[in-house]
Amino acid sequence: MDALVERLRTGLPAEALVTDPDVTTSYAHDMASFCEAGTPAVVVLPRTVEEVQHVMRTATALRVPVVPQGARTGLSGAANATDGCIVLSLVKMDRILEISPVDRIAVVEPGVVNATLSRAVGEHGLCYPPDPSSWETCTIGGNIGTASGGLCCVKYGVTAEYVLGLEVVLADGRLLNTGRRTAKGVAGYDLTRLFVGSEGSLGIVVKAVLALRPQPPRQLVLAAEFPSAATACDAVCRIMERGHTPSLLELMDRTTVRAVNAMTSMGLPESTEALLLCAFDTPDPAADLAAVGELCTAAGATEVVPAQDTAESELLLQARRLSLPALETVKPATMIDDVCVPRSRLGAMLEGTAAVAEKFGLTIGVCAHAGDGNTHPVVCFDHTDPDESRRARASFDEIMALGLELGGTITGEHGVGVLKKEWLARELGEVGVEVQRGVKAAFDPLGLLNPGKLF
Template identity: 55%
Template sequence: MTSDPLVARLRSSLGEKAVVTDPDVLDSHRNDHATFCSAGVPRVLVRPASTSEVQEVLRASSDYGVPVVTQGARTGLSGAANALDGCLLLSTSRLNQILEVSVEDQVAVVQPGVVNSALSKAVLGQGLFYPPDPSSWEMSTIGGNIATNAGGLCCVKYGVTGDFVRGLEVVLASGEVIRTGRRSVKGVAGYDVTRLIVGSEGTLGVVTEATLALRPAPEAALTAAATFLSIEDGIAAAAAVMAAGLRPSLLEFLDGPTARAIQNYRDMGLPADVGSLLIAQSDRGPRAAEDVEAMAAICSAHGAVDVAVASDAEESRMLLEARRLVNAALEPLGVTLVDDVAVPRSKLVALLDGIAAIGTKYDVLICCPGHVGDGNMHPTVVFDRDDPAAEARALEAFGAVMDLGLALGGTITGEHGIGKLKRQWLAQELGPVGLALQRQLKSVFDPGNLLNPDKLFL
């Protein structure tokens, strides 16, 4: 029998198997995928299987004054799921049911532990489409996507997670349950608490159910890829594609260093002097061929040295492979520190030029893939972790990139969230009044500051 009264209470409420104190298991759940974010030693890990069990967990944590860190698949890149010493880890892994898919209402009702790709495949079988598709979609959960307002490759046409969240069931720190939003398409009664919960990174409550909007399944997609000798030409072509009203379902950008890393990792036929690579897709079925030909013509008019247009789904998959190889291609080069700035599209050239200057100043490699269609770039600082001086320079470069993004009228995070990684820059983006207001909102939902208390704010 345990001598820990909190653990004993949790086991009484949830059962022995749902409460874990094994040190090895706790150690394996201490952190997400972010680098340079400290993680503490948790007191216990719980895996509730229902809303009522989540209520019991939060009532117990409140009674004992124990902080709660909610975790999904821990694929995040900001440290938002990292443990702190003595905390209770609340895993949503057993809250993993798709409760309903309605073709008539075009909604799905799901629990937070449902994996993104599982939902996408389930609704596709009924002729429907759940568009948000973060790169981690085969591992990340809907709850985690909601916590960070995750985006993905399709955002340029369809939007981010928050654009598809109609309503939520949320357990507050007190153990009380609220339902926010609604199932209907329209609804403006009262404050939009749903939008407040989305992106709050587990600091306001624990989501136990989500009602998500769906779309009709897209038609067959085709892809075009174009290489340029400069960053400026690639960005100009992307801007022209968007200005032409073509509505690509995907518009991705790789700068020269990223493209060369991919070519070195796997022969994709990219020239050694590639300055940038643009990948565009249309999912308009019979009209997709016309769309990609128009995009290809725009790229050629803006200086593309090579343009490839897919004729079928298999060729489209091959052209997209370069984008999907980014993480694997950068891994052999060293440790990666992934940034997540977003700027107005008109400022993209200034952002990319500034990033190159920052890399030179701090003597680090910065590769920059990103969702160019919506201005959300992922500057990735690559360095040798065994070199303390290189690590220090990498951290300085990381901060300089965020400062640059803010100076260009952008944001320090487009889809990864703040977590622990970017807390010191949040005040800079929000300003003192905005930050104070957000702290007050946090205290309304969580007066004891027990829900993910070391995230978002310093």
């Protein structure tokens, strides 16, 4: 410990190094607090690329593991510390280095908060589409590490589609540049995409070149109430089959709606079994919403209410963004699943999840990026009750198994971390795991970067 701290001090300002155990312990885990986490030896908060390089050279020389962190809003334990590690928190590297309206790019450091970037590029008539529910606090580096999504993915896609190039500090301290600033480019292997979603296991992202889009018109939202999850999912299929391209298509089940109301007193309709939110940011959103409203009614909606203005729309979107925090108030702990299935199997996924909840006698609320087939079943439980904790874990596993049976994946946007690493092997298969471990070894032969995650 003393040798580590002294060596780190030779290349870091005093304020970048935190050794007080009461403080370092607070960096031990992300939002998946029930996942295993170790005790870090030290926390480093660098402000420059050179400082990150110094940390990695020190870690390599002393064979000390390094756990990269952003704002720790992750939900799979990917940012959880391991015993004796260096926690490398990148939140102080928070500069927007460039915004180019001509090239439609932004160049940012990893600690830039998603919402901060969105507002900054908005002043230039541009937008950065990826918008996770935690966009007011999560960082671009964390978004890149987990390949995060958000509410608008159904139309605009996920983080990976907007990362053009990266600067990455490798495990031995060397600086690697990947990708490009240009609209097109196919020179060599696509290492940029390889780092997106790697959860800090291959290198430390210290700079990113991000693609921007012209700012779309303000969106309007429609809310449709359904007597069952099956009818709501039927409406989703009809909307997509008819060729509509909503800017978001989100679902909240009855449990989620009630939890949001209990936390916020928003007055959402608690009698509905499923609430579907659909938005358009087209030149004539009212006409698009009217067409979708007819499809919802045909699918069995009991009530279809289009928002009259952007203020009403924002209120509905805020309710959806608060779904996970609201479900976290139902019980002392939650396990948040992240299963994504083909849209055509969305109804089966929700019905199967309800059956799992009944089987294990648990409250499981579901909110979903319905347009992507990406569901977030939230298992609510008391972690101080051993039997309830056992049932929660078992239900979580059954939901992931169900997703795979329906042709889906164990994670659409939250990542693997420590929560789902056993399931990653089942999804990838023996050969897939072997190849991915080979990639890890090529970039991090000593296994120092975020050990214990993914595999």
